[in-house]
Amino acid sequence: MMETEIRRASEILKILRENFTLPKWLSSRRDEFETLVVTVISQNTADRNTAKAFENLSKKFPITPEAISKADVSKIEEALKVAGLYRNKAKTLKKLAKLILEEFGGSLSFIHEMPFEEARKTLLSLPGVGPKTADVLLLFKAKKPTIPIDTHIKRVSKRLGFAPKDADYEEIREKLQALYSPKDYFDVHILLIMLGRKYCKARKPNCKDCPINNLCPKYREA
DNA sequence: GCCCAGGTGGGTA
Protein backbone atom coordinates (compact mmCIF):
# COMPACT_ATOMS: atom_id res chain seq x y z
CA MET A 1 0.00 0.00 0.00
CA MET A 2 1.21 3.46 -0.87
CA GLU A 3 2.57 5.58 1.94
CA THR A 4 0.82 8.58 0.47
CA GLU A 5 -2.50 6.77 0.56
CA ILE A 6 -2.11 6.07 4.26
CA ARG A 7 -1.27 9.71 4.88
CA ARG A 8 -4.32 10.81 2.92
CA ALA A 9 -6.46 8.37 4.91
CA SER A 10 -5.14 9.75 8.21
CA GLU A 11 -5.74 13.29 7.09
CA ILE A 12 -9.30 12.39 6.15
CA LEU A 13 -9.94 10.90 9.59
CA LYS A 14 -8.48 13.95 11.29
CA ILE A 15 -10.73 16.31 9.36
CA LEU A 16 -13.79 14.16 9.95
CA ARG A 17 -13.09 14.22 13.69
CA GLU A 18 -12.98 17.99 13.56
CA ASN A 19 -16.21 18.25 11.60
CA PHE A 20 -18.46 15.66 13.22
CA THR A 21 -19.31 14.87 16.82
CA LEU A 22 -19.21 11.19 17.66
CA PRO A 23 -22.28 9.96 19.52
CA LYS A 24 -21.20 8.64 22.91
CA TRP A 25 -23.90 6.06 23.55
CA LEU A 26 -23.21 3.67 20.71
CA SER A 27 -21.02 1.08 22.38
CA SER A 28 -22.63 0.95 25.80
CA ARG A 29 -26.26 0.75 26.74
CA ARG A 30 -27.38 -2.43 25.06
CA ASP A 31 -26.21 -5.95 25.82
CA GLU A 32 -25.11 -8.42 23.15
CA PHE A 33 -28.52 -9.87 22.43
CA GLU A 34 -30.21 -6.49 22.31
CA THR A 35 -27.51 -5.31 19.95
CA LEU A 36 -28.07 -8.32 17.73
CA VAL A 37 -31.81 -7.68 17.71
CA VAL A 38 -31.52 -4.00 16.88
CA THR A 39 -28.93 -4.72 14.20
CA VAL A 40 -31.15 -7.28 12.50
CA ILE A 41 -34.02 -4.80 12.60
CA SER A 42 -31.77 -2.14 11.11
CA GLN A 43 -30.96 -4.21 8.01
CA ASN A 44 -31.93 -2.20 4.95
CA THR A 45 -33.90 0.13 7.15
CA ALA A 46 -33.73 3.80 8.10
CA ASP A 47 -32.58 4.57 11.65
CA ARG A 48 -35.78 6.21 12.76
CA ASN A 49 -37.87 3.22 11.82
CA THR A 50 -35.36 0.87 13.40
CA ALA A 51 -35.63 2.78 16.67
CA LYS A 52 -39.42 2.74 16.57
CA ALA A 53 -39.55 -0.98 15.85
CA PHE A 54 -37.11 -1.76 18.65
CA GLU A 55 -39.13 0.35 21.04
CA ASN A 56 -42.35 -1.39 19.97
CA LEU A 57 -40.73 -4.76 20.53
CA SER A 58 -39.33 -3.73 23.92
CA LYS A 59 -42.80 -2.75 25.07
CA LYS A 60 -44.16 -6.18 24.20
CA PHE A 61 -41.31 -8.32 25.44
CA PRO A 62 -38.10 -8.21 27.42
CA ILE A 63 -35.40 -8.35 24.75
CA THR A 64 -33.97 -11.68 25.85
CA PRO A 65 -33.54 -15.01 24.08
CA GLU A 66 -35.99 -16.55 26.55
CA ALA A 67 -38.80 -14.10 25.85
CA ILE A 68 -38.28 -13.73 22.12
CA SER A 69 -38.01 -17.47 21.50
CA LYS A 70 -41.38 -17.98 23.15
CA ALA A 71 -43.09 -14.98 21.59
CA ASP A 72 -45.77 -15.27 18.90
CA VAL A 73 -44.27 -14.49 15.51
CA SER A 74 -47.34 -12.39 14.76
CA LYS A 75 -46.66 -10.23 17.84
CA ILE A 76 -43.09 -9.71 16.78
CA GLU A 77 -44.26 -8.87 13.26
CA GLU A 78 -46.66 -6.31 14.63
CA ALA A 79 -43.85 -4.57 16.49
CA LEU A 80 -41.51 -4.62 13.51
CA LYS A 81 -43.96 -3.53 10.85
CA VAL A 82 -42.74 0.05 10.89
CA ALA A 83 -39.22 -1.08 9.99
CA GLY A 84 -40.17 -2.92 6.81
CA LEU A 85 -39.15 -6.48 5.82
CA TYR A 86 -40.95 -7.34 9.02
CA ARG A 87 -42.03 -10.90 8.24
CA ASN A 88 -38.48 -12.00 7.51
CA LYS A 89 -37.09 -10.15 10.49
CA ALA A 90 -39.68 -11.50 12.91
CA LYS A 91 -38.95 -15.05 11.80
CA THR A 92 -35.23 -14.42 11.97
CA LEU A 93 -35.36 -12.97 15.48
CA LYS A 94 -37.36 -15.86 16.82
CA LYS A 95 -35.02 -18.37 15.18
CA LEU A 96 -32.00 -16.53 16.55
CA ALA A 97 -33.42 -16.43 20.06
CA LYS A 98 -34.15 -20.16 19.97
CA LEU A 99 -30.77 -21.03 18.58
CA ILE A 100 -28.91 -18.91 21.08
CA LEU A 101 -30.89 -20.48 23.87
CA GLU A 102 -30.39 -24.03 22.68
CA GLU A 103 -26.93 -23.98 21.15
CA PHE A 104 -25.16 -21.19 23.01
CA GLY A 105 -26.50 -21.42 26.53
CA GLY A 106 -28.69 -18.36 26.12
CA SER A 107 -25.91 -15.86 25.59
CA LEU A 108 -23.61 -14.42 22.98
CA SER A 109 -20.66 -14.36 25.37
CA PHE A 110 -18.70 -16.46 22.88
CA ILE A 111 -17.93 -13.28 20.99
CA HIS A 112 -15.69 -12.28 23.89
CA GLU A 113 -14.20 -15.69 24.48
CA MET A 114 -13.43 -16.95 21.00
CA PRO A 115 -10.59 -15.58 18.90
CA PHE A 116 -11.75 -13.09 16.30
CA GLU A 117 -11.97 -15.37 13.25
CA GLU A 118 -13.76 -18.13 15.11
CA ALA A 119 -16.22 -15.70 16.68
CA ARG A 120 -16.91 -14.15 13.28
CA LYS A 121 -17.46 -17.52 11.62
CA THR A 122 -19.80 -18.55 14.40
CA LEU A 123 -21.81 -15.36 14.07
CA LEU A 124 -22.00 -15.79 10.29
CA SER A 125 -23.45 -19.26 10.78
CA LEU A 126 -26.49 -17.75 12.50
CA PRO A 127 -29.65 -17.10 10.45
CA GLY A 128 -30.06 -13.48 9.43
CA VAL A 129 -26.49 -12.66 10.38
CA GLY A 130 -24.33 -11.60 7.46
CA PRO A 131 -20.98 -9.83 7.50
CA LYS A 132 -22.40 -6.43 8.43
CA THR A 133 -24.33 -7.70 11.43
CA ALA A 134 -21.47 -9.93 12.55
CA ASP A 135 -18.98 -7.07 12.37
CA VAL A 136 -21.28 -4.74 14.31
CA LEU A 137 -21.44 -7.26 17.16
CA LEU A 138 -17.70 -7.87 17.03
CA LEU A 139 -16.71 -4.20 16.98
CA PHE A 140 -19.33 -2.69 19.26
CA LYS A 141 -19.79 -5.40 21.84
CA ALA A 142 -16.61 -7.45 21.75
CA LYS A 143 -14.22 -4.60 20.87
CA LYS A 144 -12.67 -6.77 18.20
CA PRO A 145 -10.71 -5.10 15.40
CA THR A 146 -13.12 -5.04 12.47
CA ILE A 147 -14.96 -2.38 10.46
CA PRO A 148 -18.58 -3.07 9.56
CA ILE A 149 -19.17 -1.98 5.97
CA ASP A 150 -22.58 -0.50 5.37
CA THR A 151 -23.93 1.00 2.18
CA HIS A 152 -22.63 4.49 3.02
CA ILE A 153 -19.14 3.25 3.77
CA LYS A 154 -19.16 1.19 0.60
CA ARG A 155 -20.03 4.25 -1.50
CA VAL A 156 -17.72 6.67 0.30
CA SER A 157 -14.78 4.27 0.12
CA LYS A 158 -15.19 3.90 -3.62
CA ARG A 159 -15.53 7.63 -4.20
CA LEU A 160 -12.45 8.28 -2.11
CA GLY A 161 -10.59 5.82 -4.28
CA PHE A 162 -9.91 3.40 -1.43
CA ALA A 163 -11.59 0.61 -3.37
CA PRO A 164 -12.45 -0.11 -7.02
CA LYS A 165 -16.07 0.22 -8.17
CA ASP A 166 -16.64 -3.52 -8.15
CA ALA A 167 -15.12 -4.09 -4.70
CA ASP A 168 -17.09 -6.38 -2.44
CA TYR A 169 -17.65 -6.25 1.31
CA GLU A 170 -14.49 -8.06 2.32
CA GLU A 171 -12.27 -6.13 -0.04
CA ILE A 172 -13.44 -2.80 1.36
CA ARG A 173 -13.21 -3.96 4.94
CA GLU A 174 -9.66 -5.22 4.50
CA LYS A 175 -8.59 -2.06 2.73
CA LEU A 176 -9.98 0.26 5.39
CA GLN A 177 -8.51 -1.86 8.14
CA ALA A 178 -5.14 -1.71 6.44
CA LEU A 179 -5.36 2.06 6.07
CA TYR A 180 -6.23 2.67 9.71
CA SER A 181 -5.07 1.47 13.07
CA PRO A 182 -7.41 -0.79 15.09
CA LYS A 183 -7.88 1.84 17.77
CA ASP A 184 -9.54 4.03 15.14
CA TYR A 185 -11.86 1.40 13.62
CA PHE A 186 -14.82 2.50 15.67
CA ASP A 187 -14.41 6.17 14.75
CA VAL A 188 -13.76 5.34 11.08
CA HIS A 189 -16.98 3.34 10.92
CA ILE A 190 -19.10 6.06 12.51
CA LEU A 191 -17.47 9.02 10.79
CA LEU A 192 -17.60 7.56 7.27
CA ILE A 193 -21.30 6.91 7.74
CA MET A 194 -21.83 10.48 8.95
CA LEU A 195 -19.89 11.76 5.97
CA GLY A 196 -21.94 9.61 3.61
CA ARG A 197 -25.21 10.85 5.05
CA LYS A 198 -24.40 14.51 5.14
CA TYR A 199 -22.20 15.13 2.10
CA CYS A 200 -21.29 12.04 0.13
CA LYS A 201 -24.85 11.01 -0.63
CA ALA A 202 -25.78 8.48 -3.26
CA ARG A 203 -27.75 10.76 -5.57
CA LYS A 204 -26.93 14.35 -4.79
CA PRO A 205 -23.51 14.51 -3.23
CA ASN A 206 -22.64 17.93 -1.86
CA CYS A 207 -18.96 17.93 -2.74
CA LYS A 208 -18.69 21.70 -2.64
CA ASP A 209 -19.32 21.81 1.10
CA CYS A 210 -17.68 18.50 1.92
CA PRO A 211 -14.89 19.03 4.47
CA ILE A 212 -12.59 16.54 2.76
CA ASN A 213 -13.25 17.47 -0.85
CA ASN A 214 -9.65 18.31 -1.64
CA LEU A 215 -8.63 14.87 -0.45
CA CYS A 216 -11.14 13.28 -2.79
CA PRO A 217 -9.99 12.28 -6.29
CA LYS A 218 -13.57 12.45 -7.58
CA TYR A 219 -13.85 16.10 -6.61
CA ARG A 220 -10.46 17.17 -7.88
CA GLU A 221 -11.16 15.70 -11.32
CA ALA A 222 -14.24 17.85 -11.70
C1' DG B 1 -45.67 9.24 -7.07
C1' DC B 2 -40.90 8.54 -6.73
C1' DC B 3 -36.65 8.14 -4.50
C1' DC B 4 -34.10 7.33 -0.55
C1' DA B 5 -33.27 5.23 3.99
C1' DG B 6 -30.40 0.40 4.06
C1' DG B 7 -28.46 -6.59 4.38
C1' DT B 8 -29.43 -11.24 3.98
C1' DG B 9 -30.89 -15.45 1.92
C1' DG B 10 -32.66 -18.28 -1.57
C1' DG B 11 -33.01 -19.32 -6.26
C1' DT B 12 -31.15 -19.89 -10.98
C1' DA B 13 -27.64 -20.51 -14.67
Next chain:
DNA sequence: TACCCACATGGG
Protein backbone atom coordinates in the same frame (compact mmCIF):
# COMPACT_ATOMS: atom_id res chain seq x y z
C1' DT C 1 -19.46 -19.02 -7.96
C1' DA C 2 -21.91 -15.33 -9.71
C1' DC C 3 -25.68 -12.82 -10.33
C1' DC C 4 -30.75 -11.53 -9.37
C1' DC C 5 -34.52 -11.08 -6.86
C1' DA C 6 -37.66 -10.94 -2.68
C1' DC C 7 -38.37 -8.88 1.39
C1' DA C 8 -41.56 -3.88 2.94
C1' DT C 9 -42.19 0.43 5.52
C1' DG C 10 -41.78 5.64 6.24
C1' DG C 11 -40.18 10.37 5.26
C1' DG C 12 -38.70 14.10 1.95
